[in-house]
Amino acid sequence: MSSTSVLTPEEKEHFLTHGWIKISNAFTREQAEEVTANMWTRLGMDPNDQSTWTRLRTNMPGHRKFDPAVFAPRAWAAICELCGGEDRIDPASREWRDSLIVNLGDAKHDGKPIPPQDLPDWHVDGDFFVHYLDSREQALLVTPIFTDIVPNGGGTIICPEAIPKIAKHLYDHPEGVSPRMTPRGEPGFEKGQHEDLSFFRNVAKSCSNFVEATGQVGDVYLMHPLMLHAPSSNALRRVRIITNPAVSLKTEHCFDREDGNYSLVEQVTLRALGKDRLPGWKATGPREARVPERVRIQEKMKQEELKRLAELEAKKAQQAKEGQQTVSAAA
16 A cells, blocks of 8 residues: 555455445544434434334435535545545535435334345436446445444445446447436436436346445445445334435546556446456537436425424524523522
């Protein structure tokens, strides 16, 4: 390991072989508690009453942002190393938010985990752009863990075996595919059809090796951007909280570098395709952004959260006022 490398040779090889690594103890429990402190108020749920847990999974909007280089320095250094250096990363993506993803399970699956192949929500991240093999918008899949996650306790299920299948699909379609992998020009490519997850479900059903992303508060999973993954059914109904901050590059991935200085992410892609380099491949369609339905839903959710937070603050203020009046009367 070089003096400038934060990753051990073993971690690098694990990423090259499996497409993911886990950085342990990247931040503290106290930091996690600060980020999640008002979560239940924002959700409008009671942590002690599972009858109020009306959603299996909630992708919450963000209110606050913080610098990962300060919040979780080793994780940020590892992110930079996997992407080929901080100079390749878009500075705007040096940002984490309290956009918590909460998996509370479902009563009908209590004690009965759904097998990985049968999970309904398999996908690859990046619902906000048209995908190419070299897309810069989602350069790494990052998952900080804000609650301890035990087996069957809500951890994300990942499928390293699927990376070559996704990479081959993108390699074969330089014209670009929708966020749900429909090639340009085919029915379903347009944004109104982008919620269909059948492509990803079929890929998952063709695979047999899956990994459950368990861990402790403060661990951070770093995964190849083409990592197929799905929320588990959380059969134990334990509270599971993560986030998925996107990492973007300044320019697209390059698979034909004269100096051979490929990032570890680029090396995984090339390995997945069985290639040393791709001298003839280039995207042939336009780079296009998408505005997912998720954005509209989260904006509405944010306004509801702000209302609940304001009501809580007003209640605290009233209680404090009444407490002062009681003290004055006693005096």
